[in-house]
Amino acid sequence: MSAVNVTNVTVLDNPQMFINPLQFEISYECLTPLEDDLEWKLTYVGSAEDEKYDQVLDSVLVGPISIGKYRFIFQADPPKPEKIPEEDIIGVTVLLLTCSYMGQEFLRVGYYVSNDYIDEQLREEPPAKVIIDKVQRNILSENPRVTKFPIVFNPTPAPAAPLPPLVESNVPMIQ
Template sequence: MAKVQVNSVVVLDNASPFYESFQCKITFQSEDLEWKIIYVGYAESEEYDQGLDSLVGPVPAGRHMLVFQADAPHPGLVPGADAVGVTVVLITCTYCYCVNNEYTETELRGNPPVKPFSKLQRDILASNPRVTRFYI
């Protein structure tokens, strides 16, 4: 099974006034991960994206359901010409792994070259994912 499997996302209180909070019910199977709700204020630039809220594990292994609620976006940060019409609300899930870059040759560890990349080996530490815990 994948580390994260999203089974369903149900948008709650749809349609609602601009100033109302966003709510969605998410059912998933996973371990530690981070959820974010991002409001895209302008399609041509990330400059106007607003991170509305985030939730971080720990989440014990198994099937879970959460209602993720975030405040409405700040209208002063949305360009007036883009206030009406279609935009995007991103619900993201992030699972982080540490990556260890090492020299393949022992002598380079004490005397690294100026341009190291051709001599480096990348090791994604998949058995030890990075876990950041924030108590909610």
């Protein structure tokens, strides 16, 4: 059983212009106290051909966490278009929201993202160079791909080393 159960992720302000921040409302419950922070990370896949174009948009540490229900808004800057191949800006890509504990990823929520011009004429006759402030981002939030990974949340500490045996001496005890 997982120590953290994500109960809902809502994409806010969607669709939105490509150059605007991304926002997610994340709700989760903690079923056992966690000594360390949860790391939430948002990654934009810049190209299906090469992961070197992936951009970590932001990451946030939350914790330590007691038993209970939690909700927060995770906001990240948009991807930098200059780090995306020009031919991959318009079209469909992927956005990954992940959560890790002590360096172990235990949740990945993947969304398809459709980027296209808001202007019909630009869609029909795209310019040679992308006009980024005319591109709209639509996160297809209805069907996220959720993957859960089993991890050890609170590893049991190693048993303490046994104490050395008491050394008996002939020193009298003080009374």
